[in-house]
Amino acid sequence: MDHKTDNTVSKEVSYEQAEGYRYVEGGVCAAKGYRANGLNCGLNPVKEKNDLALLVSETPARAAAVYTTNKVKGAPILVCREHLERTGNTARAVIVNSKNANTCNADGVEKAERMCSLAANALGIAPEEVLVASTGVIGEILPIEPIESHMEKLAEGLSVSGNLEAAKAIMTTDTVKKEAAVEFELDGRLCRVGGMAKGSGMICPNMATTLNFITTDCLITAEMLQQALSEIVRVTYNCLSVDGDTSTNDMVLLLAGGAAGNEEIAEDGEAYQKFRTALYLVMLHLTKMLAKDGEGATKLLECRVSGAPDEECARIVAKSVISSPLLKCAVFGEDANWGRVLCAIGYAEADFEIGRVGVFLSGKNGSVEVCRDGAGVPFSEAAAKEVLSGDEVTILVDLGQGEAQARAFGCDLTYDYVRINGDYRS
Amino acid sequence: MDHKTDNTVSKEVSYEQAEGYRYVEGGVCAAKGYRANGLNCGLNPVKEKNDLALLVSETPARAAAVYTTNKVKGAPILVCREHLERTGNTARAVIVNSKNANTCNADGVEKAERMCSLAANALGIAPEEVLVASTGVIGEILPIEPIESHMEKLAEGLSVSGNLEAAKAIMTTDTVKKEAAVEFELDGRLCRVGGMAKGSGMICPNMATTLNFITTDCLITAEMLQQALSEIVRVTYNCLSVDGDTSTNDMVLLLAGGAAGNEEIAEDGEAYQKFRTALYLVMLHLTKMLAKDGEGATKLLECRVSGAPDEECARIVAKSVISSPLLKCAVFGEDANWGRVLCAIGYAEADFEIGRVGVFLSGKNGSVEVCRDGAGVPFSEAAAKEVLSGDEVTILVDLGQGEAQARAFGCDLTYDYVRINGDYRS
Secondary structure: OOOOOOOOOOOOOOOOOOOOOEEOOOHHHOOOOEEEEEEOOOOOOOOOOOOEEEEEEEEEEEEEEEEOOOOOOOHHHHHHHHHHHHHOOEEEEEEEEOOEOOOOOOOHHHHHHHHHHHHHHHHOOOHHHEEEEEOOEOOOOOOOHHHHHHHHHHHHOOEOOOHHHHHHHOOOOOOOOEEEEEEEEEOOEEEEEEEEEEOOOOOOOOOOOOEEEEEEOOOEOHHHHHHHHHHHHHHOHHHEOOOOOOOOOOEEEEEEOOOOOOOOEOOOOHHHHHHHHHHHHHHHHHHHHHHHOOOOOOOEEEEEEEEEOOHHHHHHHHHHHHHOHHHHHHHHOOOOOOHHHHHHHHHOOOOOOHHHOEEEEEEOOEEEEEEEOOEEOOOOHHHHHHHHOOOEEEEEEEOOOOOEEEEEEEEOOOHHHHHHHHOOOO | OOOOOOOOOOOOOOOOOOOOOEEOOOHHHOOOOEEEEEEOOOOOOOOOOOOEEEEEEEEEEEEEEEEOOOOOOOHHHHHHHHHHHHHOOEEEEEEEEOOEOOOOOOOHHHHHHHHHHHHHHHHOOOHHHEEEEEOOEOOOOOOOHHHHHHHHHHHHOOEOOOHHHHHHHOOOOOOOOEEEEEEEEEOOEEEEEEEEEEOOOOOOOOOOOOEEEEEEOOOEOHHHHHHHHHHHHHHOHHHEOOOOOOOOOOEEEEEEOOOOOOOOEOOOOHHHHHHHHHHHHHHHHHHHHHHHOOOOOOOEEEEEEEEEOOHHHHHHHHHHHHHOHHHHHHHHOOOOOOHHHHHHHHOOOOOOOHHHOEEEEEEOOEEEEEEEOOEEOOOOHHHHHHHHOOOEEEEEEEOOOOOEEEEEEEEOOOHHHHHHHHOOOO
């Protein structure tokens, strides 16, 4: 096997279609009423890369949030929580830096509050209307001077096409920027949901993964907004694992400014379901982008489990499969070592009968059955190799004991993951 | 960072001392009453390596066993369970092959039974007195002919110095054979406990890890033997992780032939505790050998947690730390990225207060404090690098909220892990 270290692998992710929804450009500025910007303020002295982003809503937006379940919580998370409590879940702006996680240090909360004040001053709003996020190395003091000295310029440069610079500014080891947006109709009005995400390593199920900022112009109550976010996080980001490491700074922020002019969504119903589907499509696409750009990854690895007794069981099995380091290495090596799939299904902590399990390896080039009723079936190694050679590999698992299904997303484990994380900090 | 692919890294593991115990040679034949042998029967047509091992007790030995918790259980495990049930937990012999796990195939149980019958015939004992184990690729049919045609020769070659050939025969991707034995006194009689193990990948806490065969000449009841094994597995193999993948064929078999002539150990007491300590030392050493020879590993990684509210909490935290892929990569890169230690402590699923945690990096070259009360402290990068450059790195974690402690064992994550598992099967 070659030692593949080139970066020529495709990071493009195929879009999933749903009737009545159309993918559009614009990321976090796709929805009406948002401006953004990003620039290099110099937090990384040796790298000319955007490291500071600002996202602003024209009007006070309803806000929903999901945070990491790690006991170590970044200072920005503590500040976001407090601000949303004080404002009753509304927000006007989000300030984000990369390169330094502002976590496990002496003055994290003070610095996070200071970032909010600086942004508030530049925008002429109250500090508690600003949310804050940081990503990067844990345990170092965040230098505030670069942020302070660039805030004016950052605010002045805000625009409805600033989504790209903002998306670049939140990247760390990401190799591609991650944006997605869809439009759909509600009450005859055009509505949009769009977002940006960052994340490549320290990504694991069981929480709100990485940094994700999503905006919509839909009018929706804060309660229904939070409900939609929590529901969709469960089936998207929480079904994602690059390395099993749950970050300290993960958060998803969802802002709803209401400029679309639809009737306010205040309960579960057709309008809510339409909005929920839009949110799902955006977050699903960002999830797949995060998986495919996992540190060192050359392939998107998906597991679809069907025939499960319940959805939770399906999800646990799907996550177990895409998390197996052995399987991830085999996918990198394009080796149809399906025994490792069975092994990972077998140690999944869920209640089901192993003897009825069937497995197909699937990709853009077709599908190959490798296991039926828990035992191997003869298959063409050449055909399996062909399937595994694509840049998106799907493991189809049928548990054969129910109707429930779930999907989970990850990537292969490669030399570059080791290289990136052997010398990330230094 | 260099791409280290040489195999010049030390695989020697430092011995832990306990008064009254002395490490001896002889592995699984160290205790009186055992003979072993290993040879190449040709299960791997392209590799001249022992692949078949036989271990025999002169007298019917009391037997204790612990098996994998994976739902997919190798056929040999099913057969061992049944044989031990039929014999009331006694055994005379163990037959083991590598290269093929005899799992997830059509005729696994039949083949495993056949291996027992073949060994029983050659030894002139009953098939149910033979235990069986297999390790290697999952999901392929086990060819019985090579085993059948070599059984006579294998049995004829049995000797009290055959432990080495046997230890070689159970290796798969292992780069060193794994044996350990200690002697101690009981009732004025010299007693010994010795064992051999195999395992390098697909190794994870939460079960009986890998294949491990341990023998003793102590006289002890089957009940106390099983109790000792279960207790010691909990603090040794179950605190080991190479990659988080729980194998389908893991088992630990412990045989007690009784040739030492001590008074039978039938209850907890001084004699039981002495035996238990011997078993602990052997299994601890084998555990550390397994960790240090983790696939691709260049360093043994240990985490010692103290100051925990209870032992279970300490163990969960210790395992979380040594399982973090990000930390494992940082240790490989000799980068003192202690934030990843805090992160892994933070997502450990146990109940404790994160704000009191202290962390030292420790090794043969000294110790460096990197974190106090959950926040970073200034430390010398040069001194930390010096600590991490050794081939045994210990992360000392003090939770500062109790008296309980635990240890867990793993290894660094390297390019070679990816290489080995990208093309293992083919």
